[in-house]
Amino acid sequence: xxxxxxxxxxxxxxxxxxxxxxxxxxxxxxxxxxxxxxxxxxxxxxxxxxxxxxxxxxxxxxxxxxxxxxxxxxxxxxxxxxxxxxxxxxxxxxxxxxxxxxxxxxxxxxxxxxxxxxxxxxxxxxxxxxxxxxxxxxxxxxxxxxxxxxxxxxxxxxxxxxxxxxxxxxxxxxxxxxxxxxxxxxxxxxxxxxxxxxxxxxxxxxxxxxxxxxxxxxxxxxxxxxxxxxxxxxxxxxxxxxxxxxxxxxxxxxxxxxxxxxxxxxxxxxxxxxxxxxxxxxxxxxxxxxxxxxxxxxxxxxxxxxxxxxxxxxxxxxxxxxxxxxxxxxxxxxxxxxxxxxxxxxxxxxx
Amino acid sequence: xxxxxxxxxxxxxxxxxxxxxxxxxxxxxxxxxxxxxxxxxxxxxxxxxxxxxxxxxxxxxxxxxxxxxxxxxxxxxxxxxxxxxxxxxxxxxxxxxxxxxxxxxxxxxxxxxxxxxxxxxxxxxxxxxxxxxxxxxxxxxxxxxxxxxxxxxxxxxxxxxxxxxxxxxxxxxxxxxxxxxxxxxxxxxxxxxxxxxxxxxxxxxxxxxxxxxxxxxxxxxxxxxxxxxxxxxxxxxxxxxxxxxxxxxxxxxxxxxxxxxxxxxxxxxxxxxxxxxxxxxxxxxxxxxxxxxxxxxxxxxxxxxxxxxxxxxxxxxxxxxxxxxxxxxxxxxxxxxxxxxxxxxxxxxxxxxxxxxxxxxxxxxxxxxxxxxxxxxxxxxxxxxxxxxxxxxxxxxxxxxxxxxxxxxxxxxxxxxxxxxxxxxxxxxxxxxxxxxxxxxxxxxxxxxxxxxxxxxxxxxxxxx
Numbered sequence: 001x002x003x004x005x006x007x008x009x010x011x012x013x014x015x016x017x018x019x020x021x022x023x024x025x026x027x028x029x030x031x032x033x034x035x036x037x038x039x040x041x042x043x044x045x046x047x048x049x050x051x052x053x054x055x056x057x058x059x060x061x062x063x064x065x066x067x068x069x070x071x072x073x074x075x076x077x078x079x080x081x082x083x084x085x086x087x088x089x090x091x092x093x094x095x096x097x098x099x100x101x102x103x104x105x106x107x108x109x110x111x112x113x114x115x116x117x118x119x120x121x122x123x124x125x126x127x128x129x130x131x132x133x134x135x136x137x138x139x140x141x142x143x144x145x146x147x148x149x150x151x152x153x154x155x156x157x158x159x160x161x162x163x164x165x166x167x168x169x170x171x172x173x174x175x176x177x178x179x180x181x182x183x184x185x186x187x188x189x190x191x192x193x194x195x196x197x198x199x200x201x202x203x204x205x206x207x208x209x210x211x212x213x214x215x216x217x218x219x220x221x222x223x224x225x226x227x228x229x230x231x232x233x234x235x236x237x238x239x240x241x242x243x244x245x246x247x248x249x250x251x252x253x254x255x256x257x258x259x260x261x262x263x264x265x266x267x268x269x270x271x272x273x274x275x276x277x278x279x280x281x282x283x284x285x286x287x288x289x290x291x292x293x294x295x296x297x298x299x300x301x302x303x304x305x306x307x308x309x310x311x312x313x314x315x316x317x318x319x320x321x322x323x324x325x326x327x328x329x330x331x332x333x334x335x336x337x338x339x340x341x342x343x344x345x346x347x348x349x350x351x
Numbered sequence: 352x353x354x355x356x357x358x359x360x361x362x363x364x365x366x367x368x369x370x371x372x373x374x375x376x377x378x379x380x381x382x383x384x385x386x387x388x389x390x391x392x393x394x395x396x397x398x399x400x401x402x403x404x405x406x407x408x409x410x411x412x413x414x415x416x417x418x419x420x421x422x423x424x425x426x427x428x429x430x431x432x433x434x435x436x437x438x439x440x441x442x443x444x445x446x447x448x449x450x451x452x453x454x455x456x457x458x459x460x461x462x463x464x465x466x467x468x469x470x471x472x473x474x475x476x477x478x479x480x481x482x483x484x485x486x487x488x489x490x491x492x493x494x495x496x497x498x499x500x501x502x503x504x505x506x507x508x509x510x511x512x513x514x515x516x517x518x519x520x521x522x523x524x525x526x527x528x529x530x531x532x533x534x535x536x537x538x539x540x541x542x543x544x545x546x547x548x549x550x551x552x553x554x555x556x557x558x559x560x561x562x563x564x565x566x567x568x569x570x571x572x573x574x575x576x577x578x579x580x581x582x583x584x585x586x587x588x589x590x591x592x593x594x595x596x597x598x599x600x601x602x603x604x605x606x607x608x609x610x611x612x613x614x615x616x617x618x619x620x621x622x623x624x625x626x627x628x629x630x631x632x633x634x635x636x637x638x639x640x641x642x643x644x645x646x647x648x649x650x651x652x653x654x655x656x657x658x659x660x661x662x663x664x665x666x667x668x669x670x671x672x673x674x675x676x677x678x679x680x681x682x683x684x685x686x687x688x689x690x691x692x693x694x695x696x697x698x699x700x701x702x703x704x705x706x707x708x709x710x711x712x713x714x715x716x717x718x719x720x721x722x723x724x725x726x727x728x729x730x731x732x733x734x735x736x737x738x739x740x741x742x743x744x745x746x747x748x749x750x751x752x753x754x755x756x757x758x759x760x761x762x763x764x765x766x767x768x769x770x771x772x773x774x775x776x777x778x779x780x781x782x783x784x785x786x787x788x789x790x791x792x793x794x795x796x797x798x799x800x801x802x803x804x805x806x807x808x809x810x811x812x813x814x815x816x
Contacts, residue, residue, distance in 0.1 A: 010738070011416065014416070019417075268745065269748060273748065275746075276743065276745070279741065281728075281756055283728065285730075286732050287760055290756075290758040290759065293756075294753065294754040295752060297745055297747075297752045
């Protein structure tokens with residue numbers, strides 16, 4: 001069935017083909033799902049509620065624009081003043097017994113709470129799988145944390161990731177979104193910086209190959225004063241991959257002294273890959289600073305030449321440069337094992 | 352820091368309204384009306400056929416579902432053809448007094464004497480004055496109004512008309528082709544360098560009217576040309592519409608600089624279409640200043656079709672109270688080693704809305720091409736808004752593409768620095784705004800740079816803080 005999904009917050013000419021994404025996909029029958037693990041050394045500090053979504057017969061909807069029957073849901077609350085020393089790792093596996101996962105994960109940081117989350121999606125086999133996540137975060141005042149979401153599904157799968165969050169006074173939430181799996185990778189990120197001095201950074205790494213479709217749609221709205229936000233996206237695409245990056249920073253009236261910046265870099269490794277970008281800055285407040293930069297295309301010749309003079313082949317040199325672009329983001333992730341899993345997967349994809 | 356009061360802009364010279372003194376005024380848009388316009392213009396049959404085809408396309412297309420709201424536009428109320436009581440004159444003396452007076456006040460004959468190689472002046476739907484320096488005529492340069500070109504140079508017109516902007520491009524391009532009238536035609540033969548600019552000035556006087564002039568410029572191999580267009584109209588309460596069309600052809604090794612100072616009145620919907628096709632080693636330079644109109648949707652497009660073709664775009668728009676200026680550009684890289692450098696600036700104040708909208712498309716055959724886009728927006732208060740909506744579409748692994756945008760207010764440090772030199776706060780801010788616009792004024796001939804600076808001063812008077 002054909003779906004028109006992931007609409008930008010503001011339209012531009014339809015001829016440019018970036019206002020939304022048309023996808024022809026099959027959504028499999030959604031059955032019960034229980035193939036997951038929560039790993040934390042301090043799990044008893046958290047309040048975890050499993051939601052009985054099956055019994056309630058709930059459907060999942062999000063800003064991506066598809067509605068699918070839900071088969072998993074969880075609320076995780078980091079109580080007031082609780083500081084988690086180690087990251088909380090949630091690992092979801094998909095295999096022939098559980099080919100579809102449609103879930104919501106709600107994370108609440110209560111006041112002054114601190115915690116880092118790593119959420120992974122892994123295909124155990126090569127069957128076509130379907131994953132649709134809606135992750136909502138509420139960051140109460142003075143809370144701090146990072147949330148890393150890693151898509152490592154197989155080549156044949158569809159991945160939909162929708163994130164919504166609400167950031168209050170002086171709260172600071174950082175997102176790392178690592179998109180390495182799935183033939184179609186559709187993501188939507190929406191953040192509302194309501195609080196004064198609130199801070200939100202979203203960083204994204206992706207690799208696309210074969211006939212992959214990657215559609216990234218991020219939108220940060222700033223309402224609070226002295227708020228700060230940043231969007232950074234680093235990617236590489238090859239073969240016939242088509243990538244759309246749509247990043248919006250929206251300064252609402254009253255967002256005085258707030259700043260926002262956006263930076264996107266996409267490297268094309270084939271002449272048949274297609275990269276579209278739409279970095280929007282919307283501004284209804286005078287006293288702000290906003291900026292964005294996009295660079296797309298080939299790897300800088302000087303950098304390549306420099307590395308090749310060290311006796312390294314051109315393809316290896318390209319891989320090294322791309323990995324260097326990614327490494328600043330990957331190093332941010334608060335778990336070394338996860339970092340090396342991602343690096344290995346990137347290596348494989350860039351072969 | 353305190354804010355000074357905003358005063359309505361003084362547009363004095365642009366707001367002169369003449370008594371409507373016309374032969375013919377046709378309103379609405381039907382097949383009969385299109386036929387009537389064609390008959391009145393005594394056109395060849397092939398042109399009427401194109402007009403009727405365009406009308407069909409117009410009726411099929413819908414209004415854009417993006418950008419500013421155009422629902423106030425009622426084509427039944429727009430005068431599609433207004434012929435002033437004047438024939439084309441090549442002597443300024445013969446232009447009717449009221450029309451002459453307007454253009455005198457706008458400084459057109461003065462500019463012609465000082466700095467132009469030729470002038471065309473359009474009043475409502477028809478050209479009322481046209482002149483070109485004798486030596487250019489001897490070199491084979493053709494500069495005439497477009498109606499005359501259709502009659503006298505049908506072969507060239509047929510070869511190029513509608514070839515750059517297709518009729519189905521968008522609804523207002525189709526509208527234009529159905530009811531076009533007036534405009535300019537320029538042909539610069541191979542190797543001829545026209546050093547002094549040509550200028551066409553478009554004045555819309557009639558209330559509730561539309562202006563649909565067609566500009567067709569061909570700069571043949573190795574030739575160069577600078578062309579300036581100016582536009583203005585007095586303010587009425589009814590909606591006026593400008594849906595002109597500019598088709599430019601820059602041949603191998605040719606150069607064209609196309610400059611526009613647009614100061615339509617603030618009841619005007621400016622839905623203009625401009626496009627150029629640039630061949631091998633050719634260069635197009637766009638210089639545009641958008642100050643007027645209620646709503647503008649204007650995105651000049653450059654198609655770089657030949658190797659080493661270049662495009663430079665330098666534009667500024669300034670939106671004040673009640674204005675929604677949605678401007679930008681499109682560029683298509685369609686050959687090896689093509690390059691484009693885009694610089695866009697916008698200033699919004701007093702509730703004005705500025706939107707920069709663009710599409711830079713690098714096709715897979717555009718190896719070793721370069722695109723540099725830079726846009727800066729200045730907000731002078733929080734009632735205003737400023738949006739940047741740039742699309743980049745890359746289809747090759749062998750291109751260098753960079754895009755940068757900045758948005759914000761005048762920096763306090765800069766104001767403080769200038770004030771520490773004994774300059775008042777208001778003047779310091781005005782200096783910074785003029786400095787912001789400098790890259791555009793530098794690209795214009797002196798007289799027009801002065802006009803643009805005056806426009807900025809008019810717009811800024813007492814308004815910044």
